[in-house]
Amino acid sequence: MVLELDRIDLQLLAALQHDGHATNPQLGERVHLSASQVSRRIQRLQDAGLIDRCVTLLRPAKVGLTVTAFTRVSLQRHGEAHNDAFDRAVAAMPEVLECYSVTGPYDYQLRIVAADLEAFAQFMMHRLMRLPGVRSVESSVVLQEIKRTTELPLEHLKGT
Numbered sequence: 494m495v496l497e498l499d500r501i502d503l504q505l506l507a508a509l510q511h512d513g514h515a516t517n518p519q520l521g522e523r524v525h526l527s528a529s530q531v532s533r534r535i536q537r538l539q540d541a542g543l544i545d546r547c548v549t550l551l552r553p554a555k556v557g558l559t560v561t562a563f564t565r566v567s568l569q570r571h572g573e574a575h576n577d578a579f580d581r582a583v584a585a586m587p588e589v590l591e592c593y594s595v596t597g598p599y600d601y602q603l604r605i606v607a608a609d610l611e612a613f614a615q616f617m618m619h620r621l622m623r624l625p626g627v628r629s630v631e632s633s634v635v636l637q638e639i640k641r642t643t644e645l646p647l648e649h650l651k652g653t
Contacts, residue, residue, distance in 0.1 A: 565599035
């Protein structure tokens with residue numbers, strides 16, 4: 494069953510994506526509802542699985558993580574057991590912020606953070622590249638962050 498979203502639901506989702514710490518009274522002012530009505534709507538959106546979780550986003554450089562890299566990984570062998578082992582190993586590495594199984598010449602795309610280039614090199618050579626089944630890796634180190642957001646576009650839902 495797909496949840497029917499109205500204009501107010503979309504406004505609430507947009508507002509929460511922008512500021513997850515906004516209180517129900519603050520959100521109510523934005524969408525012209527009482528705090529209790531906002532609370533009920535948010536609970537309905539959570540129950541439906543539209544809201545995954547609320548987090549606080551830290552600035553990597555402010556916590557000493559000055560290097561971000563996008564790394565592509567190819568495995569030697571494919572199959573559920575090989576992929577599952579890699580998935581579990583990478584999920585346990587705090588330096589890996591995101592990991593995606595992808596199409597194309599590589600099997601995975603990772604977003605990795607490190608304190609500096611030396612720490613990144615150590616992570617790559619002594620941890621990631623030593624995982625069983627890793628055939629090759631290729632990394633691109635971020636020179637400058639142009640855009641970083643966690644806010645999903647919702648315009649396509651306005652007709653629902």
